[in-house]
Amino acid sequence: MAENGAMERRKSKPLQKKYPKVIAVTSGKGGVGKTNIVGNLAVAMTRLGKRVVIIDADVGLANIDIVFNLRPEYNIRHVVSGEKSLDEVMVKTRHGIGILPGGSGFADLTQLNEGEKLTLLSEFETLADQADVIFLDTGAGISSNVLYFNAASDECLVVATTEPTSITDAYALMKVMSQEYGTRYFKLVVNMVENEAEAKRVYGSLSNALDKFLKNVVLEYTGCIPFDRGLQKAVRNRSILLDISSGTPAGDSMVSIADSLAKGEVRNHSQGNLTFFMNRVFDAFQ
DSSP states (O other): OHHHHHHHHHHHSOOOOOOOEEEEEEESSSSSSHHHHHHHHHHHHHHTTOOEEEEEEOTTOOOHHHHTTOOOSOOHHHHHTTSSOHHHHOEEOTTSOEEEOOTTGGGGGGGOOHHHHHHHHHHHHGGGGTOSEEEEEEEESSOHHHHHHHHHSSEEEEEEOSSHHHHHHHHHHHHHHHHHHOOOEEEEEEEEESSHHHHHHHHHHHHHHHHHHSSSOEEEEEEEEEOOHHHHHHHHTTOOHHHHOSSOHHHHHHHHHHHHHHHOOOOSOSOOOHHHHHHHHHHHHO
């Protein structure tokens, strides 16, 4: 009887809700291919069986919809105002990826009243049942919006190239985030390289600078993406590289990076739910 009772208790115990992993993809400098990386990583994640949503948080330069050749009618501002639900604003790619267009709507987060915050929080919580991974395509640089979304995410994936200005700006981004927001873990992808040795030199330069000037900040090398004219062609055609070319070095690298992100341990915080994520964003605006 006692054994049966224990079994009943185990059966009746509610399952813990599983929340999506929120990954911010960011850069210190613009023009490093960040948005195209987001698009291809999202497609690669779907091929791993993950449900994916992309939030375009690049205020003023929102263009993830262009990468997928979409023309959204609404954006996050319509959710904030209560005119539309998150589901009504979200557009879907043919891969099943949900795209939440940003427009200039995220700039309005600094002006939200308590009622609007509650509306947005409740809407974002609905994503918990729709996604396993949420990519945030942030802007470049160290503006307040970029920093808020990076700091609130489970993972911060920094994209850099071999250009000295890109490396310097990537370091500046991580420095500000660590000093002002306490972010201690970053992941690095080096884009448009000739070979992996180049990427490892960029990683070594950044890692050495962090070790020398910042304490307890960890930079993890996640991979590199070789220069690929096929990727440039895909951009011009408003297409995803993984859709039009299979087995290319750049495409294979995207798949490898996506696999690493899918399996990687969350290290910046463990709460993991979307209400917590948005509350962190709101708190940063105070």
